[in-house]
Amino acid sequence: MQLKTRTKMFCRCPVGFGAGENTQTCPVCLGFPGALPVVNRAAVEWTILLGLALDCEIAEHAVFSRKNYFYFDNPKGYQISQYDLPFCIGGKVLVPTADGDRVIGIVRAHLEEDAAKTVHVGGRTGRIRGADYSLVDFNRCGTPLVEVVTEPDIRSAEEAKRFLQLLRQTIVELGISDAEMEKGTLRVDANVSVRPQGSDELRTRTEIKNMNSFNFIARGIEAEIERQIGVWESGGEVQQETYDFDAATGALTPHRAKEEADDYRYFPEPDLVPVEPPPELVERLRSELPELPAARIRRLEAELDLERATVLVTGGLDRLWQETVAAGAEKVSAANVIINAPAAAAIASAPAPELVKLVDARDRIPRTAFDEALSKISEPGFSADPYLAQEAVSDSAELEPIVARILQENPGQVAAYRNGKEGLLGFFVGQVMKETQGKANPRVVSELVKAKLSRSA
Numbered sequence: 001m002q003l004k005t006r007t008k009m010f011c012r013c014p015v016g017f018g019a020g021e022n023t024q025t026c027p028v029c030l031g032f033p034g035a036l037p038v039v040n041r042a043a044v045e046w047t048i049l050l051g052l053a054l055d056c057e058i059a060e061h062a063v064f065s066r067k068n069y070f071y072f073d074n075p076k077g078y079q080i081s082q083y084d085l086p087f088c089i090g091g092k093v094l095v096p097t098a099d100g101d102r103v104i105g106i107v108r109a110h111l112e113e114d115a116a117k118t119v120h121v122g123g124r125t126g127r128i129r130g131a132d133y134s135l136v137d138f139n140r141c142g143t144p145l146v147e148v149v150t151e152p153d154i155r156s157a158e159e160a161k162r163f164l165q166l167l168r169q170t171i172v173e174l175g176i177s178d179a180e181m182e183k184g185t186l187r188v189d190a191n192v193s194v195r196p197q198g199s200d201e202l203r204t205r206t207e208i209k210n211m212n213s214f215n216f217i218a219r220g221i222e223a224e225i226e227r228q229i230g231v232w233e234s235g236g237e238v239q240q241e242t243y244d245f246d247a248a249t250g251a252l253t254p255h256r257a258k259e260e261a262d263d264y265r266y267f268p269e270p271d272l273v274p275v276e277p278p279p280e281l282v283e284r285l286r287s288e289l290p291e292l293p294a295a296r297i298r299r300l301e302a303e304l305d306l307e308r309a310t311v312l313v314t315g316g317l318d319r320l321w322q323e324t325v326a327a328g329a330e331k332v333s334a335a336n337v338i339i340n341a342p343a344a345a346a347i348a349s350a351p352a353p354e355l356v357k358l359v360d361a362r363d364r365i366p367r368t369a370f371d372e373a374l375s376k377i378s379e380p381g382f383s384a385d386p387y388l389a390q391e392a393v394s395d396s397a398e399l400e401p402i403v404a405r406i407l408q409e410n411p412g413q414v415a416a417y418r419n420g421k422e423g424l425l426g427f428f429v430g431q432v433m434k435e436t437q438g439k440a441n442p443r444v445v446s447e448l449v450k451a452k453l454s455r456s457a
């Protein structure tokens with residue numbers, strides 16, 4: 001993940017989006033000879049904070065190392081990273097599931113600098129293969145990155161997705177990164193291997209890169225599992241390779257042969273002294289840790305259920321839910337309204353009292369009015385009252401003639417319904433809703449349709 005520090009990892013260039021290409025650079029991040037790096041204190045503290053949240057041991061002695069490789073996105077010819085002595089070692093994340101907590105081990109979390117951003121222009125697919133030329137933006141060069149490495153404990157694509165959603169929410173709540181996959185501030189490489197059921201060997205793994213949403217990650221992993229099973233079952237052998245996953249086509253294409261760690265010729269960065277975080281700092285950071293998402297899911301599960309609790313917490317919506325319930329809304333109704341809101345991001349800062357009114361009125365106001373109210377609820381000065389005034393038509397006397405007409409106009413469907421196709425109820429209700437421009441109360445309409453069809457049977 002890219003840390004949202006004000007400045008880069010080893011220089012004072014600002015970190016951020018939107019500036020013109022190659023305007024946020026200096027001799028340090030451009031790798032000029034003789035330019036010396038200075039460690040960003042906030043980046044170190046935030047890495048330790050994340051390590052504590054992941055239940056890691058915090059190193060008393062951490063070292064930055066040079067990872068040597070040549071590529072045009074890396075002007076120094078090496079990246080400053082961490083190798084054998086990272087800040088955070090050996091943690092775990094508990095992922096709540098229906099069968100108890102799944103423990104996902106964390107090998108390490110280390111701090112490093114990002115490479116420049118390259119844009120491949122032209123070519124058939126826009127990738128480097130077949131591209132006409134490449135452009136490099138050094139604004140990203142030297143921005144702080146934290147890499148978290150898990151143990152091989154994740155057993156399915158679904159589990160990977162759950163773990164990542166939980167990890168992302170943790171990062172966001174710690175306030176150390178925006179962790180937005182679409183913007184590239186959270187990037188995921190998935191290592192995948194398969195084995196016969198019951199075996200505990202770890203076979204050769206492959207790595208999948210370039211996945212920019214949780215659903216793509218799950219699909220990419222599924223596709224790679226399929227591919228590897230195919231290779232083994234046809235008598236072949238999986239090779240250690242890196243793949244790009246194309247979410248549009250579902251295709252996996254080889255990226256480049258994965259280098260062995262030795263190829264990078266890591267050695268301690270001679271321009272930086274080791275970092276020895278004092279115990280007081282670590283204890284202060286530990287005391288700043290908020291209640292973590294996994295714990296909140298468990299707490300909410302007791303009041304709701306695991307699925308709703310997970311969606312609320314990983315969507316950052318559980319506080320809103322709690323406020324809404326505290327203000328008088330029914331628990332499950334409030335959860336359903338919040339989870340199914342047309343725009344989860346828009347509802348996150350909704351005023352609880354107004355949301356309570358809407359939760360209570362959900363069955364009484366037209367669906368269109370309800371959806372519109374939810375999409376505007378976070379706007380300054382929002383009031384639910386005008387929407388509540390659009391009470392849905394629940395008056396049977398007013399609705400009955402419309403229901404009768406709809407049934408009359410659809411004799412085929414009426415006959416089918418009476419012959420047992422009860423799913424057609426939704427069709428009749430839908431027709432009445434259309435006829436009343438969405439103003440009818442669907443619950444009342446549904447009762448009327450049922451009554452009418454059984455009465456004249």
Ligand SMILES: [Zn+2]
Nearest residue numbers: 011013026029
């Ligand atoms: Zn710089």
